[in-house]
Amino acid sequence: MDALTEFFARFNFRSDLFFSDLLCRLGEFNEPNKSYLHIVHAGAFELIFSNHQRKRITEPCVIFCPNSTLHRLNPLDENGITVSCISFDFGEGVKNPLNQALAECVLMPLDNCPELLAVGAAVYQEYQAEKAGKPIAVHHLCSYFLIRIIRYGLEKQQLTAGFLNGLSDNKLSKLLTALHQHPAHPWQLENMAELAAMSRSNFSAYFKKVLGISALDYLTQWRLTIAQRKMRSGTPIAIVAEEVGYQYASAFTRVFTAKIGMSPLKWLAKYQGN
Secondary structure (H helix, E strand, O other), X not given: OOHXXXXXXXXXXXXXXXXXXXEOXXXXXXXXXXXXXXXXXXXXXXXXXXXXXXXXXXXXXXXXXXXXXXXXXXXXXXXXXXXXXXXXXXXXXXXXXXXXXXXXXXXEEOOOOHHHHHHHHXXXXXXXXXXXXXXXXXXXXXXXXHHHHHHHHHHOOOOOOHHHHHHOOOOOHHHHHHHHHOOOOOOOHHHHHHHOOOOHHHHHHXXXXXXXXXXXXXXXXXXXXXXXXXXXXXXXXXXXXXXOOOOOHHHHHHHHHHHHOOOHHHHHHHHOOO
């Protein structure tokens, strides 16, 4: 199983195709804890980034925003734009490598990718049709489209930050898969470097260069992400701690509190049932 497959298998991916029609006025998007995927089928518009930079676009494209950073779509004429707007998350309050990888939206033109244009059109058509099974069909189409977009972005080197950058790296992709599949393994820099076929010193520098954080910090983030999912599913904290690589619940609690900003019990009380 590759690292991207393992990632989606670990989480409860939720999507909401909340708009798929003609947009004739400024649209603003920055709901907390939500990621966005906009499929612009036709029309001219400005993409306004959170830093107020503007980009004029007249061709079909996808705007991929894995975090809730502010962005706006502003149609340039009275004809508006035909757009499908998808929000998605992996569980409220749960941080994961995907929505931490990119600080800003990524624009991905689709004029030279007929396969993705066809999938995007299928999303739009399914939303417009009133047929049996529509909600589940839309959800699966959105999931499929997201995976295709990530794959396309990696192939075209348009997604080159953090976790996403590591997925396409020949030296680190095997290690990331192992870390994702076996978070409780007694990982140290030595056995990580060995799996990446590098010396310890070269590995440490290379991992941080590619993913933007150290290997041990990445492992900690991943373990806590898995822990959050398990806690919300009802697994006792002591068992969660062991299943993500901590021998003692007290050690897990110290790390969780330092990284998340509250204890596991307080975090669970805040997000349980959401």
